Amino acid sequence: xxxxxxxxxGLLGCIRFASKFVRTVTQSSNAxxxxxxxxxxxxxxxxxxxxxxxxxxxxxxGSYDELLNDENVDAVYLTxxxxxxxxxxxxxxxxKRHVLVEKPPAQDATELEKIVEACExxxxxxxxxxxxxxxxxxxxxxxxxxxxxxxxxxxxxYSTMTTPVPEQVLERLTKEAMGLAGAIGExxxxxxxxxxxxxxxxxxxxxxxxxxxxxxxxVGTILSCTASLQFGSTATTTVTATAIxxxxxxxxxxxxxxxxxxxxxxxxxxYVIPYKExxxxxxxxxxxxxxxxxxxxxxxxxxxxVDCGGTAExxxxxxxxxxxxxxxxxxxxxxEADRRWADISKKTQLVVDAVKKSVDxxxxxxxx
Amino acid sequence: xxxxxxxxxGLLGCIRFASKFVRTVTQSSNAxxxxxxxxxxxxxxxxxxxxxxxxxxxxxxGSYDELLNDENVDAVYLTxxxxxxxxxxxxxxxxKRHVLVEKPPAQDATELEKIVEACExxxxxxxxxxxxxxxxxxxxxxxxxxxxxxxxxxxxxYSTMTTPVPEQVLERLTKEAMGLAGAIGExxxxxxxxxxxxxxxxxxxxxxxxxxxxxxxxVGTILSCTASLQFGSTATTTVTATAIxxxxxxxxxxxxxxxxxxxxxxxxxxYVIPYKExxxxxxxxxxxxxxxxxxxxxxxxxxxxVDCGGTAExxxxxxxxxxxxxxxxxxxxxxEADRRWADISKKTQLVVDAVKKSVDxxxxxxxx
Numbered sequence: 001x002x003x004x005x006x007x008x009x010g011l012l013g014c015i016r017f018a019s020k021f022v023r024t025v026t027q028s029s030n031a032x033x034x035x036x037x038x039x040x041x042x043x044x045x046x047x048x049x050x051x052x053x054x055x056x057x058x059x060x061x062g063s064y065d066e067l068l069n070d071e072n073v074d075a076v077y078l079t080x081x082x083x084x085x086x087x088x089x090x091x092x093x094x095x096k097r098h099v100l101v102e103k104p105p106a107q108d109a110t111e112l113e114k115i116v117e118a119c120e121x122x123x124x125x126x127x128x129x130x131x132x133x134x135x136x137x138x139x140x141x142x143x144x145x146x147x148x149x150x151x152x153x154x155x156x157x158y159s160t161m162t163t164p165v166p167e168q169v170l171e172r173l174t175k176e177a178m179g180l181a182g183a184i185g186e187x188x189x190x191x192x193x194x195x196x197x198x199x200x201x202x203x204x205x206x207x208x209x210x211x212x213x214x215x216x217x218x219v220g221t222i223l224s225c226t227a228s229l230q231f232g233s234t235a236t237t238t239v240t241a242t243a244i245x246x247x248x249x250x251x252x253x254x255x256x257x258x259x260x261x262x263x264x265x266x267x268x269x270x271y272v273i274p275y276k277e278x279x280x281x282x283x284x285x286x287x288x289x290x291x292x293x294x295x296x297x298x299x300x301x302x303x304x305x306v307d308c309g310g311t312a313e314x315x316x317x318x319x320x321x322x323x324x325x326x327x328x329x330x331x332x333x334x335x336e337a338d339r340r341w342a343d344i345s346k347k348t349q350l351v352v353d354a355v356k357k358s359v360d361x362x363x364x365x366x367x368x
Numbered sequence: 369x370x371x372x373x374x375x376x377x378g379l380l381g382c383i384r385f386a387s388k389f390v391r392t393v394t395q396s397s398n399a400x401x402x403x404x405x406x407x408x409x410x411x412x413x414x415x416x417x418x419x420x421x422x423x424x425x426x427x428x429x430g431s432y433d434e435l436l437n438d439e440n441v442d443a444v445y446l447t448x449x450x451x452x453x454x455x456x457x458x459x460x461x462x463x464k465r466h467v468l469v470e471k472p473p474a475q476d477a478t479e480l481e482k483i484v485e486a487c488e489x490x491x492x493x494x495x496x497x498x499x500x501x502x503x504x505x506x507x508x509x510x511x512x513x514x515x516x517x518x519x520x521x522x523x524x525x526y527s528t529m530t531t532p533v534p535e536q537v538l539e540r541l542t543k544e545a546m547g548l549a550g551a552i553g554e555x556x557x558x559x560x561x562x563x564x565x566x567x568x569x570x571x572x573x574x575x576x577x578x579x580x581x582x583x584x585x586x587v588g589t590i591l592s593c594t595a596s597l598q599f600g601s602t603a604t605t606t607v608t609a610t611a612i613x614x615x616x617x618x619x620x621x622x623x624x625x626x627x628x629x630x631x632x633x634x635x636x637x638x639y640v641i642p643y644k645e646x647x648x649x650x651x652x653x654x655x656x657x658x659x660x661x662x663x664x665x666x667x668x669x670x671x672x673x674v675d676c677g678g679t680a681e682x683x684x685x686x687x688x689x690x691x692x693x694x695x696x697x698x699x700x701x702x703x704e705a706d707r708r709w710a711d712i713s714k715k716t717q718l719v720v721d722a723v724k725k726s727v728d729x730x731x732x733x734x735x736x
Binding site: 020023152155156158160205208210211212224231232242250251252253254256258261263265269273277286294297299300301314365 | 388524574576594598599608612616619621622624630633638644651653657665668682684733
């Protein structure tokens with residue numbers, strides 16, 4: 001393998017969840033993990049052993065600084081708690097490492113702007129780890145549902161990310177671990193991002209957290225929140241749209257995305273992580289109406305299945321493919337860093353911040 | 369057929385939609401249509417011909433008063449515009465006719481209270497035509513999902529009723545035809561009712577129409593609205609719940625009901641009128657979580673199918689069966705009028721009114 005074809009990754013943080021990234025890189029043809037790091041060397045060693053990362057080919061560091069000083073590292077994947085991501089993402093960019101950072105990438109838009117500026121001024125690629133945006137299903141819906149006009153103008157949208165946390169753990173969700181936005185950042189990032197995606201990244205004109213929807217634990221960490229996002233008229237439609245986003249650590253796992261348009265509707269119940277790795281589906285109706293006498297519908301939902309090439313083209317693999325394509329291009333000198341992913345992150349973070357602000361001001365409207 | 373076994377219906381209003389009711393009665397074993405009426409005798413005659421109602425067995429009247437004076441009529445089915453339902457339902461009750469009235473049964477809770485009081489003081493049964501509450505699927509969900517504990521406490525709920533109206537017709541939706549609540553009454557009745565049903569008729573503590581979600585036509589009729597309903601703590605849970613209800617004449621047909629509970633979730637996309645008459649289904653997950661490394665789910669949604677006995681036990685047939693069961697019991701002297709259906713109507717109407725009020729006061733919170 002030539003140097004320009006292989007992206008050499010270092011891990012900043014060895015949480016258990018990072019195993020998925022290791023697996024994806026290991027299965028890829030143009031990326032490799034050459035170093036891992038954690039503030040606890042013990043944690044890093046345990047992670048290496050659990051993930052079959054041999055000390056002969058993978059350096060194991062007991063600090064992020066050491067890894068960032070390893071000249072062989074091209075790119076880093078950051079999984080430490082959100083409260084530390086800003087600092088280390090900026091440091092990584094300044095060391096000319098390409099930055100793939102778990103979501104949410106920062107504590108607020110100001111901190112994210114610093115990361116993005118550091119990446120841009122140092123000519124390195126930025127991307128946050130919102131995997132579902134890379135799934136082929138996501139791409140297919142954009143192509144076949146929106147761009148084709150089957151859905152029409154989006155009029156209403158509902159999206160959730162809820163996952164239950166055991167009661168005794170809820171109290172341990174501190175702001176130091178979770179960031180000031182709590183569940184709005186950790187979970188709400190997904191439904192807010194889904195709303196923006198469906199609206200083709202048109203920004204809402206205002207947001208509002210809904211009264212009584214906000215729960216906190218005894219240390220003030222936000223555990224659940226529902227918010228509405230109001231979208232104004234555009235060049236193509238004078239009708240406004242509303243998105244409802246819901247996130248919670250208090251409900252069973254749900255990752256729903258329901259889009260209601262002027263001509264059609266789309267339904268997905270596993271948009272964040274598909275039920276299965278090798279295949280995914282969505283349902284839609286277009287031109288639906290009740291039949292005569294209102295005893296049924298003229299259509300039933302169409303189910304569209306997307307094959308993930310066995311497991312060769314999972315959403316993780318597709319994200320890695322996009323990130324390495326960009327990094328390789330920059331390494332070869334063919335490409336400049338692509339700002340698209342940073343723009344998506346920044347818009348998502350701005351809405352996360354606005355919802356958090358609405359919570360802080362007693363669920364009043366926050367204008368963007 | 370003995371007199372006590374057959375409920376003899378008269379129709380107040382001959383709109384096209386009433387054909388469904390005629391069909392259901394015709395297929396039933398214990399009900400019969402003996403008279404129809406419309407302010408336009410021509411409309412009534414045309415309806416009779418279109419629905420194979422022979423003038424030899426069915427009286428055709430050119431006024432509601434004439435039908436209500438026909439001593440052979442036991443019960444009436446009211447389909448005239450909502451703005452006239454209150455007056456005629458009260459008149460029917462005073463004439464000792466049992467009342468089955470299309471939804472929404474009245475323009476507001478005050479008017480509905482008058483109908484219900486007239487029914488109670490005259491010993492006749494009241495029921496509004498919210499058909500889906502009678503579907504066997506609805507009953508099955510209650511038994512197998514809620515009462516069994518599979519869903520746990522409802523934490524969040526999303527429900528819609530949207531149906532597109534051609535642009536040139538939107539302007540003709542006057543308050544005289546639609547009532548003061550517009551789409552909130554005509555369509556919102558369904559998602560609001562679904563929220564109350566899922567919450568076992570616990571009333572919300574407050575409601576709020578969402579800013580920018582409200583559209584009106586040039587004569588001020590509400591065409592679309594999204595609202596949030598806040599439910600307070602109960603004897604069994606301290607965690608509050610939020611319901612989002614959405615109604616619109618500006619989106620494609622959608623009738624979604626998504627319920628997110630502490631232990632499970634339920635998904636239906638045709639709760640108002642099932643896709644097909646002979647069968648219906650819902651999907652649920654319970655105890656769902658991501659598998660190790662978050663590469664999928666431990667479950668996929670379970671699909672539960674409910675057979676409607678071919679088409680012998682459609683939701684219309686089940687509603688008629690319940691209504692005639694009560695009417696026959698009252699006729700025999702075995703039963704008193706059942707207040708349960710009136711209670712459901714009244715609660716639904718109170719929430720409809722509260723959402724309408726929130727729209728009127730610039731989307732401020734309305735406490736109930």
